[in-house]
Amino acid sequence: xxxxxxxxxxxxxxxxxxxxxxxxxxxxxxxxxxxxxxxxxxxxxxxxxxxxxxxxxxxxxxxxxxxxxxxxxxxxxxxxxxxxxxxxxxxxxxxxxxxxxxxxxxxxxxxxxxxxxxxxxxxxxxxxxxxxxxxxxxxxxxxxxxxxxxxxxxxxxxxxxxxxxxxxxxxxxxxxxxxxxxxxxxxxxxxxxxxxxxxxxxxxxxxxxxxxxxxxxxxxxxxxxxxxxxxxxxxxxxxxxxxxxxxxxxxxxxxxxxxxxxxxx
Amino acid sequence: xxxxxxxxxxxxxxxxxxxxxxxxxxxxxxxxxxxxxxxxxxxxxxxxxxxxxxxxxxxxxxxxxxxxxxxxxxxxxxxxxxxxxxxxxxxxxxxxxxxxxxxxxxxxxxxxxxxxxxxxxxxxxxxxxxxxxxxxxxxxxxxxxxxxxxxxxxxxxxxxxxxxxxxxxxxxxxxxxxxxxxxxxxxxxxxxxxxxxxxxxxxxxxxxxxxxxxxxxxxxxxxxxxxxxxxxxxxxxxxxxxxxxxxxxxxxxxxxxxxxxxxxx
Numbered sequence: 378x379x380x381x382x383x384x385x386x387x388x389x390x391x392x393x394x395x396x397x398x399x400x401x402x403x404x405x406x407x408x409x410x411x412x413x414x415x416x417x418x419x420x421x422x423x424x425x426x427x428x429x430x431x432x433x434x435x436x437x438x439x440x441x442x443x444x445x446x447x448x449x450x451x452x453x454x455x456x457x458x459x460x461x462x463x464x465x466x467x468x469x470x471x472x473x474x475x476x477x478x479x480x481x482x483x484x485x486x487x488x489x490x491x492x493x494x495x496x497x498x499x500x501x502x503x504x505x506x507x508x509x510x511x512x513x514x515x516x517x518x519x520x521x522x523x524x525x526x527x528x529x530x531x532x533x534x535x536x537x538x539x540x541x542x543x544x545x546x547x548x549x550x551x552x553x554x555x556x557x558x559x560x561x562x563x564x565x566x567x568x569x570x571x572x573x574x575x576x577x578x579x580x581x582x583x584x585x586x587x588x589x590x591x592x593x594x595x596x597x598x599x600x601x602x603x604x605x606x607x608x609x610x611x612x613x614x615x616x617x618x619x620x621x622x623x624x625x626x627x628x629x630x631x632x633x634x635x636x637x638x639x640x641x642x
Numbered sequence: 643x644x645x646x647x648x649x650x651x652x653x654x655x656x657x658x659x660x661x662x663x664x665x666x667x668x669x670x671x672x673x674x675x676x677x678x679x680x681x682x683x684x685x686x687x688x689x690x691x692x693x694x695x696x697x698x699x700x701x702x703x704x705x706x707x708x709x710x711x712x713x714x715x716x717x718x719x720x721x722x723x724x725x726x727x728x729x730x731x732x733x734x735x736x737x738x739x740x741x742x743x744x745x746x747x748x749x750x751x752x753x754x755x756x757x758x759x760x761x762x763x764x765x766x767x768x769x770x771x772x773x774x775x776x777x778x779x780x781x782x783x784x785x786x787x788x789x790x791x792x793x794x795x796x797x798x799x800x801x802x803x804x805x806x807x808x809x810x811x812x813x814x815x816x817x818x819x820x821x822x823x824x825x826x827x828x829x830x831x832x833x834x835x836x837x838x839x840x841x842x843x844x845x846x847x848x849x850x851x852x853x854x855x856x857x858x859x860x861x862x863x864x865x866x867x868x869x870x871x872x873x874x875x876x877x878x879x880x881x882x883x884x885x886x887x888x889x890x891x892x893x894x895x896x897x898x899x900x901x902x903x904x905x906x907x
Contacts, residue, residue, distance in 0.1 A: 429832050451726045460725055461716045461763065467726065498726065553907050560902045564895065567694050571900045574907070630832045637825045640836065642818050 378402055378412075380618045383601045385594035391602065393584045398548040400604035402614065409609045416616040417457035423623035424494060428462040430628040431492035433537045437619070438497045440506075440590070441545035442583065443573040444555035446605050447498050450545070453612045454619065455496055464489055465496040468503065480504045480522065481529050488533060495538075501526055502542075502590050509589070510582045519589065527593055534597035539622055542598060543615060544587060545605035549580055643667055643677075645883045648866045650859035656867065658849045663813040665869035667879065674874045681881040682722035688888035689759060693727040695893040696757035698802045702884070703762045705771075705855070706810035707848065708838040709820035711870050712763050715810070718877045719884065720761055729754055730761040733768065745769045745787065746794050753798060760803075766791055767807075767855050774854070775847045784854065792858055799862035804887055807863060808880055809852060810870040814845050 379402075385391055404412070427433060437455070439447040455463060466487035475483040481501055489495025505522050508514045514522075530540050547555075556577075559569040576583065594600035601618060605611040644667075650656055669677070692698060702720070704712045720728060731752035740748045746766055754760025770787050773779045779787075795805050812820075821842075824834040841848065859865035866883060870876040 448724075448726055452724045455725050456721070458725075459713075459717045460720050460723075460728055460730055460761075461713055461732065463725055463730075465725055465728075496725075557907055560905055560907075566898055566902055567895045569900070569902070569905075571905065574905070577907075630829065633831055635834070635836045637831055637834070640825055640834075640839070642822055642825075642839070642842075 378404075378614070378617050380601070380614065380621060383603060383614065383618075385591050385600040385602060387595050387599075389592075389594065391588050391591045393546065393588055393602070396546060396602045397604050398546050398551065399606040401607055401610045404610065404613070406609050409613045413453075413609070413613050413616060416613070416620055419620045420454075420457040420616060420623070421459065423620065423628065424458045424462050426628040426630065427494065427623065427626070428459075428492045429630045431631060433539070433626055433628060434489040434491055434493050434495065435619075435623065435626070436489055436495045436497065436533065436538050436540045438500045438502070438540065438542040439545065440500060440502050440543070440587075441605065442547060442552060443570070443576060444552050444559070445545040445547050446608060446611055447545060449608055450543070450612060450615055451496060451498060453608075454616050455494075457616070458494060462492065463494050463496065465498060468497065468499045479525075481525060485529070489538060491537065501529070505590060506583065506586045507576075509586045510576075510579050519586075523589065523593055527595065530593070530595070530598040539626060540598035541618065541622060542594070542600045543618075544591065544600060544602050545611060546602050547605045549577075551606045552577065643669075643879070643882050645866070645879065645886060648868060648879065648883075650856050650865040650867060652860050652864075654857075654859065656853050656856045658811065658853055658867070661811055661867045662869050663811050663816065664871040666872055666875045669875065669878070671872075671874050674878045678718075678874070678878050678881060681878070681885055684885045685719075685722040685881060685888070686724065688885065688893065689723045689727050691893040691895065692759065692888065692891070693724070693757045694895045696896060698804070698891055698893060699754040699756055699758050699760065700884075700887065700891070701754055701760045701762065701798065701803050701805045703765045703767070703805065703807040704810065705765060705767050705808070705852075706870065707812060707817060708835070708841060709817050709824070710810040710812050711873060711876055712810065714873055715808070715877060715880055716761060716763060718873075719881050720759075722881070723759060727757065728759050728761065730763060733762065733764045744790075746790060750794070754803065756802065766794070770855060771848065771851045772841075774851045775841075775844050788854065788858055792860065795858070795860070795863040804891055805863035806883065806887060807859070807865045808868050808883075809856065809865060810876060811867050812870045814842075816871045817842065 441447050484501045505519045509519045533540055559565045591600045603611050603614055706712050749766045770784045774784045798805055824830045856865045868876050868879055
Protein backbone atom coordinates (compact mmCIF):
# COMPACT_ATOMS: atom_id res chain seq x y z
CA UNK A 378 0.00 0.00 0.00
CA UNK A 379 1.36 3.40 -0.97
CA UNK A 380 1.59 5.90 1.85
CA UNK A 381 3.42 8.74 0.08
CA UNK A 382 0.27 10.25 -1.46
CA UNK A 383 -0.99 11.00 2.05
CA UNK A 384 2.15 12.74 3.26
CA UNK A 385 2.43 16.51 3.17
CA UNK A 386 5.73 17.45 1.54
CA UNK A 387 7.88 20.10 3.27
CA UNK A 388 6.77 23.47 1.94
CA UNK A 389 3.63 22.03 0.33
CA UNK A 390 0.50 24.18 0.67
CA UNK A 391 -2.50 22.01 1.55
CA UNK A 392 -6.07 22.87 0.57
CA UNK A 393 -8.03 20.34 2.60
CA UNK A 394 -11.08 20.43 0.35
CA UNK A 395 -8.89 18.86 -2.35
CA UNK A 396 -7.95 15.90 -0.12
CA UNK A 397 -10.35 12.95 -0.06
CA UNK A 398 -11.96 11.95 3.23
CA UNK A 399 -13.39 8.66 1.91
CA UNK A 400 -10.43 7.17 0.07
CA UNK A 401 -10.05 3.44 0.61
CA UNK A 402 -6.80 2.87 -1.29
CA UNK A 403 -8.56 0.47 -3.66
CA UNK A 404 -9.11 -1.99 -0.81
CA UNK A 405 -12.24 -3.53 0.66
CA UNK A 406 -12.97 -4.13 4.32
CA UNK A 407 -12.36 -7.89 4.19
CA UNK A 408 -8.92 -7.56 2.60
CA UNK A 409 -8.11 -4.77 5.06
CA UNK A 410 -8.94 -6.97 8.04
CA UNK A 411 -6.49 -9.63 6.95
CA UNK A 412 -3.81 -7.01 6.21
CA UNK A 413 -4.42 -5.33 9.57
CA UNK A 414 -3.64 -8.57 11.39
CA UNK A 415 -0.31 -8.82 9.58
CA UNK A 416 0.52 -5.20 10.33
CA UNK A 417 -0.41 -5.58 14.01
CA UNK A 418 2.03 -8.46 14.35
CA UNK A 419 4.71 -6.40 12.60
CA UNK A 420 4.06 -3.45 14.93
CA UNK A 421 4.46 -5.65 18.01
CA UNK A 422 7.68 -7.12 16.65
CA UNK A 423 9.27 -3.78 15.81
CA UNK A 424 8.29 -2.29 19.12
CA UNK A 425 9.97 -5.05 21.06
CA UNK A 426 13.19 -4.24 19.21
CA UNK A 427 12.79 -0.50 19.77
CA UNK A 428 12.37 -1.16 23.49
CA UNK A 429 15.28 -3.59 23.63
CA UNK A 430 17.58 -1.20 21.80
CA UNK A 431 16.65 1.66 24.14
CA UNK A 432 18.19 4.41 22.02
CA UNK A 433 15.54 5.77 19.68
CA UNK A 434 11.92 6.66 20.26
CA UNK A 435 8.81 7.29 18.20
CA UNK A 436 6.26 10.04 18.81
CA UNK A 437 2.81 9.72 17.24
CA UNK A 438 0.77 12.93 17.23
CA UNK A 439 -2.97 12.63 16.63
CA UNK A 440 -5.09 15.61 15.68
CA UNK A 441 -8.67 15.64 14.43
CA UNK A 442 -11.97 17.41 14.67
CA UNK A 443 -14.49 16.09 17.17
CA UNK A 444 -15.46 12.48 16.41
CA UNK A 445 -12.56 12.34 13.96
CA UNK A 446 -11.36 9.02 15.38
CA UNK A 447 -8.35 9.74 17.60
CA UNK A 448 -9.55 7.38 20.32
CA UNK A 449 -10.30 4.71 17.74
CA UNK A 450 -6.73 4.90 16.42
CA UNK A 451 -5.33 4.58 19.92
CA UNK A 452 -7.50 1.53 20.58
CA UNK A 453 -7.02 -0.26 17.26
CA UNK A 454 -3.51 0.72 16.13
CA UNK A 455 -1.64 1.66 19.30
CA UNK A 456 -3.36 -1.29 21.00
CA UNK A 457 -1.19 -3.60 18.88
CA UNK A 458 1.87 -2.62 20.92
CA UNK A 459 2.91 -4.09 24.25
CA UNK A 460 1.48 -1.47 26.65
CA UNK A 461 4.73 -1.56 28.61
CA UNK A 462 6.50 0.33 25.84
CA UNK A 463 3.83 2.94 25.19
CA UNK A 464 3.26 6.29 26.88
CA UNK A 465 0.02 8.09 25.99
CA UNK A 466 -0.48 11.74 26.84
CA UNK A 467 -4.00 13.14 26.75
CA UNK A 468 -3.76 16.91 26.83
CA UNK A 469 -6.79 18.44 28.47
CA UNK A 470 -7.61 22.03 29.44
CA UNK A 471 -4.34 23.39 30.92
CA UNK A 472 -4.11 23.62 34.72
CA UNK A 473 -3.25 26.91 36.42
CA UNK A 474 0.33 25.67 36.80
CA UNK A 475 0.54 24.78 33.12
CA UNK A 476 -0.92 28.11 32.08
CA UNK A 477 1.76 29.87 34.11
CA UNK A 478 4.36 28.48 31.65
CA UNK A 479 4.93 28.68 27.90
CA UNK A 480 2.63 26.46 25.84
CA UNK A 481 5.31 23.83 25.14
CA UNK A 482 6.26 23.31 28.80
CA UNK A 483 3.67 20.65 29.58
CA UNK A 484 4.15 19.08 26.15
CA UNK A 485 7.91 18.67 26.52
CA UNK A 486 7.44 16.90 29.84
CA UNK A 487 5.51 14.14 28.03
CA UNK A 488 8.07 13.45 25.30
CA UNK A 489 8.81 9.72 25.05
CA UNK A 490 12.02 8.46 26.64
CA UNK A 491 14.47 6.31 24.67
CA UNK A 492 12.99 2.97 23.65
CA UNK A 493 9.41 4.15 24.05
CA UNK A 494 6.54 4.94 21.74
CA UNK A 495 4.82 8.14 22.78
CA UNK A 496 1.33 9.08 21.68
CA UNK A 497 -0.06 12.61 21.92
CA UNK A 498 -3.86 12.41 21.84
CA UNK A 499 -4.27 16.10 20.96
CA UNK A 500 -1.07 18.09 21.27
CA UNK A 501 0.68 21.45 21.10
CA UNK A 502 -1.17 21.99 17.81
CA UNK A 503 -4.33 22.69 19.80
CA UNK A 504 -2.66 25.97 20.79
CA UNK A 505 -2.81 27.23 17.22
CA UNK A 506 -6.26 25.85 16.34
CA UNK A 507 -9.03 26.89 18.74
CA UNK A 508 -7.29 30.15 19.78
CA UNK A 509 -6.81 31.15 16.14
CA UNK A 510 -10.34 30.24 15.02
CA UNK A 511 -11.87 32.29 17.84
CA UNK A 512 -9.40 35.14 17.36
CA UNK A 513 -7.90 34.75 20.83
CA UNK A 514 -4.47 35.14 19.23
CA UNK A 515 -3.37 37.10 16.17
CA UNK A 516 -2.12 35.42 13.01
CA UNK A 517 1.33 36.80 13.92
CA UNK A 518 1.19 35.05 17.29
CA UNK A 519 0.01 31.83 15.62
CA UNK A 520 2.95 32.12 13.23
CA UNK A 521 5.38 32.54 16.11
CA UNK A 522 3.91 29.51 17.88
CA UNK A 523 4.26 27.42 14.73
CA UNK A 524 7.92 28.48 14.53
CA UNK A 525 8.45 27.38 18.13
CA UNK A 526 6.77 24.08 17.32
CA UNK A 527 9.11 23.51 14.36
CA UNK A 528 12.13 24.19 16.57
CA UNK A 529 10.81 21.97 19.36
CA UNK A 530 10.18 19.06 17.00
CA UNK A 531 13.64 19.53 15.46
CA UNK A 532 15.11 19.20 18.96
CA UNK A 533 13.27 15.92 19.42
CA UNK A 534 14.23 14.49 16.04
CA UNK A 535 17.90 15.45 16.48
CA UNK A 536 17.85 13.49 19.73
CA UNK A 537 16.62 10.23 18.25
CA UNK A 538 12.83 10.71 18.33
CA UNK A 539 10.96 10.16 15.07
CA UNK A 540 7.85 12.31 14.96
CA UNK A 541 4.80 11.28 12.93
CA UNK A 542 1.83 13.65 12.77
CA UNK A 543 -1.58 12.47 11.65
CA UNK A 544 -4.53 14.67 10.81
CA UNK A 545 -7.61 12.45 10.70
CA UNK A 546 -9.60 13.95 7.85
CA UNK A 547 -13.37 13.44 8.01
CA UNK A 548 -16.13 15.13 6.02
CA UNK A 549 -18.66 17.44 7.62
CA UNK A 550 -21.38 14.91 6.79
CA UNK A 551 -19.45 12.05 8.41
CA UNK A 552 -19.00 14.12 11.57
CA UNK A 553 -22.73 14.76 11.63
CA UNK A 554 -23.48 11.06 11.46
CA UNK A 555 -21.01 10.23 14.22
CA UNK A 556 -22.28 12.95 16.55
CA UNK A 557 -25.85 11.86 15.87
CA UNK A 558 -24.89 8.27 16.69
CA UNK A 559 -23.61 9.49 20.07
CA UNK A 560 -26.89 11.26 20.73
CA UNK A 561 -29.00 8.28 19.69
CA UNK A 562 -27.17 5.59 21.64
CA UNK A 563 -27.69 5.92 25.43
CA UNK A 564 -24.36 4.22 26.26
CA UNK A 565 -22.54 6.80 24.10
CA UNK A 566 -24.37 9.96 25.17
CA UNK A 567 -21.70 10.85 27.73
CA UNK A 568 -19.24 11.26 24.85
CA UNK A 569 -21.26 14.07 23.33
CA UNK A 570 -20.27 17.57 24.30
CA UNK A 571 -22.72 20.32 23.29
CA UNK A 572 -19.69 22.63 22.96
CA UNK A 573 -18.61 20.59 19.93
CA UNK A 574 -21.46 22.16 17.98
CA UNK A 575 -19.82 25.55 18.22
CA UNK A 576 -16.62 24.24 16.65
CA UNK A 577 -18.70 22.47 14.00
CA UNK A 578 -20.34 25.75 13.05
CA UNK A 579 -16.85 27.11 12.31
CA UNK A 580 -15.97 24.23 9.99
CA UNK A 581 -14.24 26.29 7.30
CA UNK A 582 -12.28 28.40 9.77
CA UNK A 583 -10.96 25.19 11.34
CA UNK A 584 -10.02 23.91 7.89
CA UNK A 585 -7.93 27.06 7.39
CA UNK A 586 -6.32 26.73 10.81
CA UNK A 587 -5.45 23.07 10.08
CA UNK A 588 -3.99 24.08 6.72
CA UNK A 589 -1.61 26.45 8.53
CA UNK A 590 -0.71 23.64 10.93
CA UNK A 591 -0.01 21.20 8.09
CA UNK A 592 2.64 23.63 6.81
CA UNK A 593 4.86 22.44 9.68
CA UNK A 594 5.46 19.18 7.83
CA UNK A 595 9.20 18.47 7.62
CA UNK A 596 11.27 15.47 6.58
CA UNK A 597 11.91 14.57 10.22
CA UNK A 598 8.42 15.36 11.46
CA UNK A 599 6.00 14.85 8.56
CA UNK A 600 2.26 15.42 8.56
CA UNK A 601 -0.03 12.86 6.99
CA UNK A 602 -3.61 13.67 5.99
CA UNK A 603 -5.44 10.44 6.72
CA UNK A 604 -8.77 9.84 4.94
CA UNK A 605 -10.84 8.95 8.00
CA UNK A 606 -14.45 8.53 6.93
CA UNK A 607 -13.81 4.80 6.76
CA UNK A 608 -12.46 3.72 10.13
CA UNK A 609 -10.89 0.53 8.81
CA UNK A 610 -8.92 2.39 6.15
CA UNK A 611 -7.83 5.06 8.62
CA UNK A 612 -6.43 2.39 10.96
CA UNK A 613 -4.81 0.39 8.18
CA UNK A 614 -3.07 3.39 6.64
CA UNK A 615 -1.68 4.59 9.97
CA UNK A 616 -0.52 1.07 10.87
CA UNK A 617 1.27 0.84 7.52
CA UNK A 618 2.99 4.20 8.03
CA UNK A 619 4.11 3.16 11.52
CA UNK A 620 5.49 -0.15 10.23
CA UNK A 621 7.36 1.60 7.41
CA UNK A 622 8.81 4.15 9.81
CA UNK A 623 9.91 1.59 12.38
CA UNK A 624 11.51 -0.45 9.60
CA UNK A 625 13.45 2.66 8.52
CA UNK A 626 14.55 3.30 12.10
CA UNK A 627 16.02 -0.24 12.15
CA UNK A 628 16.09 -0.75 15.92
CA UNK A 629 18.41 -3.58 16.90
CA UNK A 630 18.94 -5.59 20.05
CA UNK A 631 21.65 -3.92 22.14
CA UNK A 632 25.17 -5.36 22.30
CA UNK A 633 25.51 -7.88 25.14
CA UNK A 634 27.44 -6.83 28.22
CA UNK A 635 28.23 -10.44 29.14
CA UNK A 636 29.16 -13.71 27.45
CA UNK A 637 26.19 -16.12 27.49
CA UNK A 638 28.54 -19.12 27.29
CA UNK A 639 30.16 -18.30 30.62
CA UNK A 640 26.92 -18.17 32.61
CA UNK A 641 26.02 -21.22 34.69
CA UNK A 642 22.68 -21.19 36.49
CA UNK B 643 -13.18 -19.45 39.40
CA UNK B 644 -12.48 -18.80 43.07
CA UNK B 645 -10.04 -16.00 43.75
CA UNK B 646 -10.31 -15.79 47.55
CA UNK B 647 -7.83 -18.61 48.22
CA UNK B 648 -5.10 -16.49 46.63
CA UNK B 649 -5.78 -13.36 48.65
CA UNK B 650 -3.75 -12.58 51.75
CA UNK B 651 -6.14 -11.71 54.57
CA UNK B 652 -5.38 -8.61 56.67
CA UNK B 653 -3.11 -9.72 59.49
CA UNK B 654 -2.42 -13.10 57.90
CA UNK B 655 1.18 -14.33 58.18
CA UNK B 656 2.32 -15.81 54.86
CA UNK B 657 4.92 -18.56 54.59
CA UNK B 658 5.60 -18.58 50.85
CA UNK B 659 6.87 -22.16 50.82
CA UNK B 660 3.34 -23.23 51.76
CA UNK B 661 1.80 -21.46 48.74
CA UNK B 662 1.74 -23.38 45.45
CA UNK B 663 3.57 -21.95 42.44
CA UNK B 664 2.08 -24.40 39.94
CA UNK B 665 -1.61 -24.33 40.83
CA UNK B 666 -3.89 -24.37 37.80
CA UNK B 667 -7.24 -24.02 39.56
CA UNK B 668 -8.39 -27.35 38.11
CA UNK B 669 -8.35 -25.87 34.60
CA UNK B 670 -6.49 -26.87 31.47
CA UNK B 671 -4.89 -24.56 28.94
CA UNK B 672 -7.62 -24.95 26.31
CA UNK B 673 -10.44 -24.08 28.70
CA UNK B 674 -8.36 -21.19 30.01
CA UNK B 675 -7.91 -19.74 26.53
CA UNK B 676 -11.65 -19.60 25.96
CA UNK B 677 -12.24 -18.12 29.40
CA UNK B 678 -9.49 -15.55 28.88
CA UNK B 679 -11.24 -14.23 25.78
CA UNK B 680 -14.43 -13.72 27.77
CA UNK B 681 -12.55 -11.97 30.57
CA UNK B 682 -10.66 -9.74 28.14
CA UNK B 683 -13.95 -8.52 26.69
CA UNK B 684 -15.28 -7.91 30.20
CA UNK B 685 -12.14 -5.96 31.13
CA UNK B 686 -12.51 -3.71 28.08
CA UNK B 687 -16.19 -3.10 28.87
CA UNK B 688 -15.61 -2.22 32.51
CA UNK B 689 -12.73 0.04 31.69
CA UNK B 690 -14.79 2.08 29.26
CA UNK B 691 -17.28 2.69 32.06
CA UNK B 692 -14.55 3.57 34.56
CA UNK B 693 -13.16 6.10 32.08
CA UNK B 694 -16.58 7.52 31.26
CA UNK B 695 -17.48 7.88 34.93
CA UNK B 696 -14.21 9.67 35.68
CA UNK B 697 -14.49 9.43 39.46
CA UNK B 698 -12.75 6.25 40.61
CA UNK B 699 -9.47 4.71 39.59
CA UNK B 700 -7.74 1.35 39.85
CA UNK B 701 -4.09 0.78 40.68
CA UNK B 702 -2.50 -2.56 39.83
CA UNK B 703 0.84 -3.22 41.53
CA UNK B 704 3.03 -5.98 40.09
CA UNK B 705 5.90 -7.47 42.04
CA UNK B 706 7.93 -10.56 41.24
CA UNK B 707 11.38 -12.04 41.21
CA UNK B 708 13.36 -11.83 37.96
CA UNK B 709 11.57 -13.64 35.13
CA UNK B 710 8.48 -13.84 37.35
CA UNK B 711 6.24 -12.62 34.54
CA UNK B 712 5.46 -8.95 35.22
CA UNK B 713 5.94 -7.96 31.61
CA UNK B 714 3.84 -10.90 30.46
CA UNK B 715 0.95 -9.77 32.67
CA UNK B 716 1.17 -6.25 31.27
CA UNK B 717 1.12 -7.57 27.72
CA UNK B 718 -1.59 -10.19 28.11
CA UNK B 719 -3.91 -8.81 30.80
CA UNK B 720 -3.40 -5.05 30.76
CA UNK B 721 -3.28 -5.28 26.96
CA UNK B 722 -7.01 -6.05 27.03
CA UNK B 723 -7.76 -2.45 28.03
CA UNK B 724 -8.04 0.51 25.69
CA UNK B 725 -4.52 2.00 26.01
CA UNK B 726 -6.05 5.46 26.27
CA UNK B 727 -7.26 4.69 29.78
CA UNK B 728 -4.09 3.04 31.10
CA UNK B 729 -1.02 4.62 32.67
CA UNK B 730 1.95 2.33 33.22
CA UNK B 731 4.82 3.33 35.48
CA UNK B 732 8.08 1.40 35.23
CA UNK B 733 10.20 2.29 38.22
CA UNK B 734 13.89 2.03 37.43
CA UNK B 735 16.97 2.92 39.47
CA UNK B 736 16.10 6.28 41.11
CA UNK B 737 17.57 9.42 39.55
CA UNK B 738 19.62 11.85 41.65
CA UNK B 739 16.53 14.08 41.91
CA UNK B 740 14.39 11.16 43.07
CA UNK B 741 16.99 10.08 45.60
CA UNK B 742 16.96 13.57 47.04
CA UNK B 743 13.35 12.96 48.17
CA UNK B 744 11.61 10.42 50.38
CA UNK B 745 11.05 7.02 48.71
CA UNK B 746 7.33 7.62 48.06
CA UNK B 747 7.82 10.96 46.27
CA UNK B 748 8.34 9.54 42.78
CA UNK B 749 5.71 6.88 43.40
CA UNK B 750 3.00 9.33 44.38
CA UNK B 751 3.58 11.34 41.20
CA UNK B 752 2.55 8.27 39.16
CA UNK B 753 -0.73 7.55 40.95
CA UNK B 754 -3.57 7.12 38.45
CA UNK B 755 -5.93 10.06 37.96
CA UNK B 756 -9.70 9.61 38.19
CA UNK B 757 -11.08 7.34 35.49
CA UNK B 758 -7.71 5.73 34.81
CA UNK B 759 -6.16 2.33 35.40
CA UNK B 760 -2.63 2.68 36.72
CA UNK B 761 -0.07 -0.09 36.60
CA UNK B 762 3.09 -0.11 38.69
CA UNK B 763 5.58 -2.48 37.07
CA UNK B 764 7.73 -2.74 40.19
CA UNK B 765 6.80 -0.25 42.88
CA UNK B 766 7.54 1.26 46.28
CA UNK B 767 7.84 -2.30 47.56
CA UNK B 768 11.24 -2.52 45.90
CA UNK B 769 12.44 -0.16 48.65
CA UNK B 770 11.88 -2.83 51.29
CA UNK B 771 13.11 -5.81 49.27
CA UNK B 772 16.62 -5.41 47.83
CA UNK B 773 17.77 -2.98 50.58
CA UNK B 774 16.58 -5.37 53.27
CA UNK B 775 18.06 -8.52 51.72
CA UNK B 776 21.47 -6.87 51.36
CA UNK B 777 21.26 -5.25 54.79
CA UNK B 778 21.35 -1.71 53.42
CA UNK B 779 18.56 -0.84 55.86
CA UNK B 780 17.74 -2.24 59.29
CA UNK B 781 14.60 -4.24 59.98
CA UNK B 782 13.40 -1.22 61.99
CA UNK B 783 13.79 1.01 58.96
CA UNK B 784 12.04 -1.57 56.78
CA UNK B 785 9.19 -1.64 59.32
CA UNK B 786 8.90 2.15 59.22
CA UNK B 787 8.82 2.11 55.42
CA UNK B 788 6.08 -0.50 55.46
CA UNK B 789 4.07 1.72 57.83
CA UNK B 790 4.49 4.64 55.45
CA UNK B 791 3.36 2.42 52.59
CA UNK B 792 0.22 1.41 54.50
CA UNK B 793 -0.60 5.06 55.16
CA UNK B 794 0.10 6.05 51.56
CA UNK B 795 -2.13 3.32 50.18
CA UNK B 796 -4.88 4.26 52.65
CA UNK B 797 -4.71 7.82 51.30
CA UNK B 798 -5.20 6.49 47.77
CA UNK B 799 -8.07 4.19 48.69
CA UNK B 800 -9.88 6.89 50.64
CA UNK B 801 -9.71 9.05 47.54
CA UNK B 802 -11.39 6.59 45.21
CA UNK B 803 -8.45 4.46 44.05
CA UNK B 804 -8.77 0.70 44.44
CA UNK B 805 -5.37 -0.87 44.94
CA UNK B 806 -4.66 -4.46 43.90
CA UNK B 807 -1.25 -5.94 44.66
CA UNK B 808 0.00 -9.08 42.92
CA UNK B 809 3.02 -11.09 43.87
CA UNK B 810 3.81 -13.43 40.97
CA UNK B 811 4.96 -16.57 42.73
CA UNK B 812 7.35 -18.79 40.76
CA UNK B 813 9.49 -21.68 41.94
CA UNK B 814 13.26 -21.53 41.97
CA UNK B 815 13.32 -24.26 39.32
CA UNK B 816 10.91 -22.34 37.07
CA UNK B 817 13.09 -19.25 37.34
CA UNK B 818 16.10 -21.33 36.34
CA UNK B 819 14.33 -22.57 33.23
CA UNK B 820 13.21 -19.08 32.23
CA UNK B 821 16.65 -17.54 32.72
CA UNK B 822 18.22 -20.41 30.78
CA UNK B 823 15.76 -19.82 27.96
CA UNK B 824 16.91 -16.20 27.78
CA UNK B 825 20.52 -17.33 27.57
CA UNK B 826 19.80 -19.93 24.90
CA UNK B 827 17.68 -17.80 22.57
CA UNK B 828 19.76 -15.10 20.80
CA UNK B 829 16.75 -12.77 20.40
CA UNK B 830 16.18 -12.90 24.17
CA UNK B 831 19.76 -12.58 25.40
CA UNK B 832 19.44 -8.82 25.92
CA UNK B 833 16.82 -9.54 28.60
CA UNK B 834 19.31 -11.43 30.74
CA UNK B 835 21.10 -9.46 33.41
CA UNK B 836 24.05 -11.21 35.07
CA UNK B 837 23.19 -9.27 38.24
CA UNK B 838 20.00 -11.34 38.52
CA UNK B 839 22.16 -14.29 39.56
CA UNK B 840 23.14 -12.50 42.74
CA UNK B 841 19.48 -12.06 43.74
CA UNK B 842 18.84 -15.69 42.81
CA UNK B 843 21.55 -16.84 45.19
CA UNK B 844 19.64 -15.08 48.00
CA UNK B 845 16.39 -16.88 47.21
CA UNK B 846 15.34 -17.58 50.79
CA UNK B 847 16.22 -14.09 52.04
CA UNK B 848 14.01 -12.65 49.29
CA UNK B 849 11.21 -15.00 50.33
CA UNK B 850 11.43 -13.59 53.86
CA UNK B 851 11.48 -10.03 52.58
CA UNK B 852 8.41 -10.73 50.43
CA UNK B 853 6.65 -12.29 53.41
CA UNK B 854 7.13 -9.04 55.33
CA UNK B 855 5.77 -7.13 52.34
CA UNK B 856 2.69 -9.35 52.07
CA UNK B 857 1.80 -8.35 55.64
CA UNK B 858 0.68 -4.98 54.21
CA UNK B 859 -2.42 -6.66 52.81
CA UNK B 860 -5.54 -4.71 53.83
CA UNK B 861 -9.19 -4.82 52.80
CA UNK B 862 -8.73 -1.74 50.61
CA UNK B 863 -5.33 -2.72 49.24
CA UNK B 864 -5.09 -6.53 49.28
CA UNK B 865 -2.14 -8.66 48.24
CA UNK B 866 -2.70 -11.72 46.08
CA UNK B 867 -0.13 -14.50 45.79
CA UNK B 868 -0.49 -15.60 42.16
CA UNK B 869 0.77 -19.09 41.24
CA UNK B 870 2.89 -18.08 38.26
CA UNK B 871 4.73 -21.15 37.01
CA UNK B 872 1.99 -21.56 34.42
CA UNK B 873 1.75 -18.31 32.49
CA UNK B 874 -1.78 -18.97 31.25
CA UNK B 875 -3.10 -19.55 34.76
CA UNK B 876 -1.29 -16.48 36.11
CA UNK B 877 -2.93 -14.29 33.45
CA UNK B 878 -6.35 -15.85 33.87
CA UNK B 879 -6.39 -15.48 37.64
CA UNK B 880 -5.31 -11.84 37.53
CA UNK B 881 -7.86 -11.07 34.80
CA UNK B 882 -10.58 -12.66 36.94
CA UNK B 883 -9.57 -10.63 40.00
CA UNK B 884 -9.59 -7.42 37.95
CA UNK B 885 -13.03 -8.19 36.54
CA UNK B 886 -14.40 -8.97 40.01
CA UNK B 887 -12.94 -5.77 41.42
CA UNK B 888 -14.22 -3.55 38.61
CA UNK B 889 -17.67 -5.12 38.99
CA UNK B 890 -17.58 -4.27 42.70
CA UNK B 891 -16.54 -0.70 41.92
CA UNK B 892 -19.65 -0.43 39.71
CA UNK B 893 -18.51 2.48 37.52
CA UNK B 894 -21.43 4.12 35.75
CA UNK B 895 -21.74 6.55 32.88
CA UNK B 896 -21.82 10.10 34.26
CA UNK B 897 -25.06 12.07 34.45
CA UNK B 898 -25.67 14.05 31.25
CA UNK B 899 -25.15 17.79 31.33
CA UNK B 900 -27.51 18.32 28.39
CA UNK B 901 -30.79 16.98 27.03
CA UNK B 902 -30.13 14.80 23.96
CA UNK B 903 -33.63 15.52 22.65
CA UNK B 904 -32.96 19.23 22.32
CA UNK B 905 -29.84 18.88 20.18
CA UNK B 906 -30.21 19.43 16.45
CA UNK B 907 -27.14 18.84 14.27
